[in-house]
Amino acid sequence: MDLSTYIMILISTVFINNFILSRFLGLCSFIGVSKETGPAVSMGIAVTFVTTMSSLISWPIYNFILIPFHLEYLRTISFILVIASFVQFTEIFIQKRAPILYRIFGIYLPLITVNCAVFGVAVLNTDMFFLDGKAVPFSFMKSIVQGFGAGVGYTLAMFLMSGIRERLEFSEVPRSFKDVPITFIIASLMSLAFLGFSGFKI
Amino acid sequence: MKLLGEFIKGLWRENPTFRIVLGLCPTLAVSTSVTNGIGMGLAATFVLLGSNIFVSLIRNIVPEKVRIPCYIVVIATFVTIADLFMKAFAPLLSRSLGMFVPLIVVNCIVLGRAEVFSSKKPPMKSIFDALGMGLGFTWALILISAIREILGGGTILGFYVSRTFQPSLFMILAPGALLTIGILIGLLNYFTIKRK
Numbered sequence: 302m303d304l305s306t307y308i309m310i311l312i313s314t315v316f317i318n319n320f321i322l323s324r325f326l327g328l329c330s331f332i333g334v335s336k337e338t339g340p341a342v343s344m345g346i347a348v349t350f351v352t353t354m355s356s357l358i359s360w361p362i363y364n365f366i367l368i369p370f371h372l373e374y375l376r377t378i379s380f381i382l383v384i385a386s387f388v389q390f391t392e393i394f395i396q397k398r399a400p401i402l403y404r405i406f407g408i409y410l411p412l413i414t415v416n417c418a419v420f421g422v423a424v425l426n427t428d429m430f431f432l433d434g435k436a437v438p439f440s441f442m443k444s445i446v447q448g449f450g451a452g453v454g455y456t457l458a459m460f461l462m463s464g465i466r467e468r469l470e471f472s473e474v475p476r477s478f479k480d481v482p483i484t485f486i487i488a489s490l491m492s493l494a495f496l497g498f499s500g501f502k503i
Numbered sequence: 504m505k506l507l508g509e510f511i512k513g514l515w516r517e518n519p520t521f522r523i524v525l526g527l528c529p530t531l532a533v534s535t536s537v538t539n540g541i542g543m544g545l546a547a548t549f550v551l552l553g554s555n556i557f558v559s560l561i562r563n564i565v566p567e568k569v570r571i572p573c574y575i576v577v578i579a580t581f582v583t584i585a586d587l588f589m590k591a592f593a594p595l596l597s598r599s600l601g602m603f604v605p606l607i608v609v610n611c612i613v614l615g616r617a618e619v620f621s622s623k624k625p626p627m628k629s630i631f632d633a634l635g636m637g638l639g640f641t642w643a644l645i646l647i648s649a650i651r652e653i654l655g656g657g658t659i660l661g662f663y664v665s666r667t668f669q670p671s672l673f674m675i676l677a678p679g680a681l682l683t684i685g686i687l688i689g690l691l692n693y694f695t696i697k698r699k
Binding site: 419 | 575579685
């Protein structure tokens with residue numbers, strides 16, 4: 302397996318199948334936290350960290366525990382539990398050990414536990430990289446790259462959106478469309494722009 | 504009468520999709536056809552009902568600190584039941600909903616109701632709350648998916664609307680979903696402001 306495969310997965314998850322704009326995962330936080338650039342990017346970094354780690358953790362669980370014992374139907378419960386406890390653990394750990402890091406993205410960690418993007422990437426990995434109950438070659442690395450790419454795509458969309466919304470504060474939006482509705486319409490236009498990437502053939 | 508109030512509020516005043524703006528991922532992703540919308544809505548209603556009843560029953564036993572993991576386990580159990588049930592009895596629907604059935608577990612509406620409502624109220628009230636919220640979610644999904652299916656596919660529930668109408672692919676793809684929900688929320692706000 303050469304490097305180009307990983308780059309392809311990365312580009313595909315960041316641009317072509319952007320997690321927010323074309324898969325609709327993590328929309329709640331996308332609408333909620335994207336009012337200012339600073340918090341939006343911090344949230345993005347936190348999500349990138351957690352999506353990478355959750356694909357790193359969920360792959361061994363699925364491959365070494367659930368498949369050998371034929372417990373695939375327990376995927377939902379086991380993944381959500383492991384991810385939730387991991388996020389909780391990380392929060393406690395960086396609060397004690399790295400207060401600066403905690404100030405940057407620690408407060409966003411509790412929000413992430415039930416973020417669709419984090420759980421979605423774990424489910425997507427098992428859907429994509431396990432065929433007929435067997436892991437495809439190099440699927441562990443592929444899962445991690447996909448998890449990382451999902452986070453980067455999320456951060457990119459958050460960054461762009463928060464920039465637009467900061468300017469939107471000064472523009473005249475009809476009263477009934479203020480805040481949430483206009484954000485959706487802008488997201489729709491952004492998603493249309495990202496649709497342009499879908500013609501990509503690598 | 505009070506129970507009816509709990510039921511009605513989910514349908515309109517506190518509608519999860521249009522008012523509280525929660526649980527958007529499945530709303531937008533599966534609303535490409537009305538069949539999908541109904542299936543997703545009913546699955547979410549089932550999970551809400553089950554989790555609300557159980558959370559309400561165990562509300563006095565669960566310690567404050569570990570309540571969220573406990574609720575998540577309860578919810579995940581019902582999601583697994585719904586997932587297996589769908590795979591067995593509606594395999595086509597299950598395939599078209601894909602990964603969004605397991606994703607009900609991170610649907611903010613379900614955990615939100617457990618945290619805000621059923622962990623504080625008796626089971627009977629929680630049942631009505633779950634039914635109201637679930638059906639409110641379902642009708643919102645049906646509305647959005649009907650708009651998208653008519654404009655984007657030219658059909659409704661698989662039947663052609665008109666022979667001459669040229670559907671636009673835009674509405675079926677991702678941007679159409681975001682545009683539809685943006686305009687719908689805007690319009691609802693407009694009518695609410697106007698009535699005051």
